[in-house]
Amino acid sequence: MKIVQAESIHADAGYRIASYLKLTTDEGLVGWAEYYDRFANASIDPLIQDFMRTATGMDPRQVGKLSETLTATTRLAAGGLAQQAIAAIENACLDVAGKAAGVPVSTLLGGALRQRLPVYWTHCGSYRTPPRDTFFEGLGHPPVRTLDDLGNVAKEAVAQGYRAVKTNPVFFGGPKPQFFNGGFRASPGFLDRSVTDRQLGQIEEQMTAYREAIGPDVGLMLDLSFSQRTEGYLRIARRLEHLNLFWLEVDINDPEALAHIRRSVRTPIASLEALHGIAEYRPFLQAQTVDTAIVDPLWNGVWQSQRIALFADAYETTFAPHNCVGALASLMSAHLSAVLPNFRIMELRVDEAPWATEYLSHPPVVENGELLVPDRPGWGTDIDEEALRARPARR
Template sequence: MKIVGLETLEADGGYRTCSYLKLRTDEGLVGWSEFYDGFSGGTLAPLIHSFGRHAIGMDPRQWARVSENLLVTTRLVGGGLSHQAVAAIENACLDIAGKALGVPVCRLFGGPLRETVPVYWTHCGSYRVRHAALYERLGYEPVRTLDDFTRLGREALAQGFRAVKTNPVYFGDAGPVMFNGGFRIGAGVLERSIGARELQAIEDQLLALRAGIGPDCGLMLDLSFSQRTEGYLRIARRLEPLDLFWLELDVRDPEALALVRSGTRTPIASLESLHGLQEYRPYLSGRGVDTAIVDPLWNGVHQSLRIATLADAHETHVAPHNPVGELGNLMSLHFCAAVPNLRIMELRPDEAPWTRSFVTHPPELVDGALRVPDRPGWGAEVDEDALRAHPVRRA
């Protein structure tokens, strides 16, 4: 079997573009993967096509060989978008390999180790602030006050979620504003520091969510790249009485991350923006995190499982970074099903509703968990007619 062609497809996902890779073989099998094409100033699709030219003629059932050979060509410009482009191809190869054997992808790695995977509601409330107009058009209740965070907490609890994660939201005279995560141009992106007023606002927001979810549901806060070391420590120490499930943050310094973790009782999760074993190694050996976050779409599921094994050797949990669509959910599910050291899986339950039609068998949320698919490959096909019915709206 050989790879003979590839194409990228996209569709409107509401506040984002949904992006997919379709890999074709000479035996008629097709492999799919989902990728992100909007997290940086550049676009990923042209890079996928560039690396795809090298993959033509390779056997997709030898997914590790395909992945390693393509990664070799990135050594002078390793990581980043190059790694993500290779990951998209690797993941489509895994879909083909599973289909060729008639087994789900997790079976290729000895899974499933679990039949269901617990999930948490990510960006709970904060994205309804960031994309307020869209969510109101979709019929979701808006978030305009702290009481709305309490209401959302009750909704999450009613759906069985094991934990919820939000981002800082500041309420002012002009209405609520989601914080700058430190990776987009805007106010505070260069200073990356926090004041007493913002600290109090974060604490108030989390207390409002806690009032909704109760004492037994996990509570998380995601700070992204918004602070330097001093700011992360101030926030982590301030929030210790709230007994967070984890405080999530990003910093490109293994020693700084280890300093934050050792300086607080609050559990620390991080590393979602890293690529490959070599980038993860100093953070794990430096004991910088309680939970290592790994992105199966950015690293490839095969490469992500290697990272999870390294984390397991350091007695560290892993959790997938998974902020996109239904095929991405399925890909993360197979990663979660194949690792022994899983903590919990990220899920965004309030995506634009039509995006569920983009795959033939989207996963179902039952009592705060997703069932691991037992169909071949990822367990679903991409519905190209559904994609065409929702063309991307260019700004």
């Protein structure tokens, strides 16, 4: 079996663009992968086609050989967007390999250790603030305008059976609520990466409202991304210690600084989602920087992510997948999470355009806050190309 073609297809997913890679073999088998395109305002589609010059003619079932071969070609410019392009090809090959063998991808990775995976509602409430508020209002979801509105979304999550929620800082007091800047989107003040006393008080007020809304037994997480430097993370962590967070999610490029943060606070620290490749994870794991290592299987590739997660397990560190896109990505994360002994919890984007799940023949199934691991071949779903092409992406 040989790879003969790879095609990128982009579709409307409401407030975002859904991106899929269709990989075709000479035997007619097709593999699919979801990926992030233009996450950094730069498309990886041309890079995928560049790497396809090497991947074409290779056997997609030899996933490790293919992934390591493509990665080796980037040694003078490793990681980043190049790794994300390779990951998309790698992940589509895993789907082909599973379908060819008639088994789920989890079986290819060693076999599922569990059939149900705890998930958390990510960006709970915070994604219903500007500029996305009008989109959700059009879907019948009340937009978030006040702190009480945020608490109501948290209550909604608990009512639906979720046992953990994650949110982002939202600042009130202006004409509209202001979603925090994660430190990687160009906008006024985003280079400062610091928190004011007023913002610190608002974050504490917001997280207290969440804790009161969900009760003491539901996990509560706060995602700060790259928004702070070391001092800011420490100030926020210490201010929120009384709320017993499930974890505080922070990103910083210095392993010594992250280790200092973890040693200095009682709140569990989760991080590392922005890293590419096992070599980038090594200094952070050796320095015992995190309680939970977050790995993005769409940026690293599911096969490579398994290697990273097992490396984390050797340091007694739990693993959680990063996933800020759609339903196929959730299934891909599920197959990875199912086989890992150090799996902690899975990220799930609940606030999505309802038609986005129509792109899948078998979308993810969530029951009582747990995602069911698919037992069908490959990722456990096919993609409806007609539905994709009927809703072209709006740039």
